[in-house]
Amino acid sequence: MRGELLNVWDKVWPDVFVKLSKHKDAPDELFSELYEAIIRAPVLPIEPAEPTQYDENGLLIDPDEIAAEAAYKVALEAFNAARSHYEQAISGNAKARRWLRIELPQHVTSESKALFALAEVHAKLRDISDDALVNRYFQLVEGFIDKYSLRYDLRRPFSLHPTLPGIFARMVRNLKLAAQTDAHLASSFHEFEDALRDLTAEQTPNRIKTCISKQTNFLEAIGQLAPNVTGNTLGAICNQVGTWPHEKLKESVKGIYGFASDYPGIRHGGTPANQLREIEMRDLVAVCVVMFGFSPYLTDQLNSDDIYAIGEVA
Structure with a gap:
């Protein structure tokens, strides 16, 4: 789009x-x-x-x-x-x-x-x-x-x-623009994009895990820049940003972070006994879309009104 x-x-x-x-x-x-x-x-x-x-x-x-x-x-x-x-x-x-x-x-x-x-x-x-x-x-x-x-x-x-696909596309574009203001953010976003492109060649579980890991790293990097945030993990950032309208939304993001940390080979060795099946492309699509969907809560560098609106005449 x-x-x-x-x-x-x-x-x-x-x-x-x-x-x-x-x-x-x-x-x-x-x-x-x-x-x-x-x-x-x-x-x-x-x-x-x-x-x-x-x-x-x-x-x-x-x-x-x-x-x-x-x-x-x-x-x-x-x-x-x-x-x-x-x-x-x-x-x-x-x-x-x-x-x-x-x-x-x-x-x-x-x-x-x-x-x-x-x-x-x-x-x-x-x-x-x-x-x-x-x-x-x-x-x-x-x-x-x-x-x-x-x-x-x-x-x-x-x-x-605005359409729903358009809103999501603009949000991701604005995340990328925000990343360009900081060298670490830019590098982190670039690593995620590289991992996403690598799936074109071969959609293996290892490459899917790498892509999810790189996206989590980026959200942690941009979340650390939010006001009042001192933590450096996604779980700690969720606890500190103070942007949630309901506790269950915060717990949802922390739950996804917990999945990325506990599933073997994504961020850590994880817990093999908790793995229900091998990771696949449906997981990549679902997890990546959901994680970026929560990004307006994790950073003050996105203007949600601007992401939705068609804009006033300037």
């Missing part, structure tokens, strides 16, 4: 906007309408306060006021040029198509802006066209999400919602 729309935003142009323009009901000025929907109008700069210090010839003498006037003049000239360009683009100019294609990356610079742009295009189409073109746009965006395995579910009339 690629997850983020911004990662494939450059593909929106050919896969959505160009295809939309070929619909029989698309107006000639479609790209001007799209430009107005996506590109924000330039904002008039704030005029500086009225100057207070002049010489006998009526010229400004205060350095700060002189600098403020000069900066305002430059900003005003830039605004006038941008406004002229914007008005041309939204008035049906034949160059609007090229301008929009060139300027999209400059204006859509975050996930929330990309999502907002898609929603604004839908709103614009509802204002200027019939249901056939609006429905075509919905289908194109829906197909785009499926094609690139994005973390959203599109619902009518036009609203994007």
